[in-house]
Amino acid sequence: MAMRAEQGRLFGWQGLCLRVPEDWDLGRVDGDYSSGYARLDDAEMVRAEIEWREVPARGRRLPISQVVDRYLDKLTKKAEKSGMDFTVQRRARFLKDKRWLEGAEYEAFLWEADYRAYNVARVCGECGRIVLVRLLGRVDENMEALANEVFPTLTDHPEGDEVTWSVYGMTFRMPMEYKLSEQDLKSGHIKLSFERKGHVCRMHRLSMAQTLLHGGELSDWYPGFFRKDLRDFDYEVHGEEVRGHAGIRVLGRPRSRWRQMLRPLPFINPRPRRYLDGRIWHCDAGNRICLVEHLYRKRDDGGGLTDTLTDGFICHPQGAASDAGGHDGLPAGAQRHTEVGEERAG
Amino acid sequence: MDSRPARNDILKWEKNEQGEARITVVRQDTWKTRLLSKVFYIPRERTITLDEVGTQVWQMCDGHTNVARMIQSLRDKYQLDRKEAEVSLLSYLKTLGQKRFIGFVLERDKEGGGEAKPRRSGPDASGKKWKT
Numbered sequence: 001m002a003m004r005a006e007q008g009r010l011f012g013w014q015g016l017c018l019r020v021p022e023d024w025d026l027g028r029v030d031g032d033y034s035s036g037y038a039r040l041d042d043a044e045m046v047r048a049e050i051e052w053r054e055v056p057a058r059g060r061r062l063p064i065s066q067v068v069d070r071y072l073d074k075l076t077k078k079a080e081k082s083g084m085d086f087t088v089q090r091r092a093r094f095l096k097d098k099r100w101l102e103g104a105e106y107e108a109f110l111w112e113a114d115y116r117a118y119n120v121a122r123v124c125g126e127c128g129r130i131v132l133v134r135l136l137g138r139v140d141e142n143m144e145a146l147a148n149e150v151f152p153t154l155t156d157h158p159e160g161d162e163v164t165w166s167v168y169g170m171t172f173r174m175p176m177e178y179k180l181s182e183q184d185l186k187s188g189h190i191k192l193s194f195e196r197k198g199h200v201c202r203m204h205r206l207s208m209a210q211t212l213l214h215g216g217e218l219s220d221w222y223p224g225f226f227r228k229d230l231r232d233f234d235y236e237v238h239g240e241e242v243r244g245h246a247g248i249r250v251l252g253r254p255r256s257r258w259r260q261m262l263r264p265l266p267f268i269n270p271r272p273r274r275y276l277d278g279r280i281w282h283c284d285a286g287n288r289i290c291l292v293e294h295l296y297r298k299r300d301d302g303g304g305l306t307d308t309l310t311d312g313f314i315c316h317p318q319g320a321a322s323d324a325g326g327h328d329g330l331p332a333g334a335q336r337h338t339e340v341g342e343e344r345a346g
Numbered sequence: 347m348d349s350r351p352a353r354n355d356i357l358k359w360e361k362n363e364q365g366e367a368r369i370t371v372v373r374q375d376t377w378k379t380r381l382l383s384k385v386f387y388i389p390r391e392r393t394i395t396l397d398e399v400g401t402q403v404w405q406m407c408d409g410h411t412n413v414a415r416m417i418q419s420l421r422d423k424y425q426l427d428r429k430e431a432e433v434s435l436l437s438y439l440k441t442l443g444q445k446r447f448i449g450f451v452l453e454r455d456k457e458g459g460g461e462a463k464p465r466r467s468g469p470d471a472s473g474k475k476w477k478t
Binding site (some may be wrong): 023025026027043168169187188207208211286287288 | 347398399414424425426427428429430431432433434437
């Protein structure tokens with residue numbers, strides 16, 4: 001369970017970042033930038049929960065101690081109902097290094113029922129979000145050392161104009177103005193889509209690349225696997241090295257209007273005419289296929305965003321391979337910031 | 347995670363030239379199937395061919411390998427995340443179990459009552475909505 005600061009896995013979602021032990025994975029996620037909830041589990045139990053909420057724009061914001069009061073009142077009532085012993089230690093002193101909390105209003109507290117939870121609630125003066133992070137351990141488990149490694153890695157807003165997203169080991173940076181519009185977290189295929197005024201960015205990662213490719217080429221596999229996504233495009237695929245890996249570049253333009261008119265129900269369900277710029281590469285070290293796609297309305301709107309997104313994409317963890325310079329570890333920007341299931345087998 | 351999937355002994359299976367497992371399922375001999383087979387064509391047996399990963403899992407369903415070890419084995423071979431391997435494998439095993447292709451061998455508790463296992467999520471450990 002112990003984790004050194006430089007180790008562990010980054011979890012990044014909606015501008016929040018936290019470095020956690022390698023075996024903690026996302027178990028549930030809800031909400032958007034203004035409010036939400038994320039849960040990280042290990043093989044045994046829930047290990048961390050993160051809740052965030054924007055401070056109301058109108059009216060007076062409650063002091064953090066009152067926010068914690070409300071939260072603990074609810075827990076106490078639940079514990080009473082279930083007849084469980086519930087103890088709370090407010091303003092707990094388990095944090096050794098508090099430099100990361102400087103300038104923020106915060107409270108650290110502990111509660112214990114059938115689990116022991118180390119909690120930190122804080123309000124960020126810059127982004128105005130209230131974040132509550134709790135780490136959970138068994139009652140007989142000493143999590144204090146781990147809590148002191150995990151909590152200081154928390155950041156609640158990006159520094160700069162790019163947001164770091166990191167889930168199940170897939171890490172990339174996305175310009176701030178792009179908002180998450182769709183998430184599809186299937187085992188074996190992670191897909192996150194982002195939107196901004198007529199622009200769509202899609203980030204995919206597929207596992208078991210060698211099994212998917214069956215020794216074939218990416219340029220043969222891609223049009224078949226993404227046939228449905230490509231049906232609105234006239235596209236060309238070129239072989240190209242991407243981030244030191246064998247890859248392809250796909251350029252698509254909308255199909256002719258006449259052809260679209262011939263489709264069933266062309267007026268009832270019109271699809272937006274878009275251009276496509278994509279990079280797809282096979283990461284040998286991680287046995288994965290990664291895709292970055294940018295869809296845009298006007299021919300000249302691409303603006304090299306696909307290249308920027310590709311540069312910020314981490315396809316395999318640090319130390320997995322010595323090749324592919326520049327993507328072991330976090331990208332420069334990221335370093336500044338301190339349910340599911342497809343059957344693959346059978 | 348401690349349970350050990352075991353193949354149904356009644357099923358016949360073999361490996362084909364590509365190394366894929368072929369399971370032969372024989373039609374049940376009940377009055378319903380006999381009656382239906384008078385009206386519709388129901389083959390006496392059908393074969394199901396598993397892919398590479400399915401075959402690997404099928405071979406591990408030997409009644410000795412527990413689910414945790416199967417997950418680790420898949421992770422090592424295909425460089426999967428724990429969650430990826432866990433979700434895919436459990437879903438696949440569930441399907442095999444529902445079709446009665448496999449059963450699960452469970453350790454009998456030595457002291458009768460069995461020891462309490464930590465739950466996946468405690469009553470106070472998740473899903474709390476929290477107002478500002």
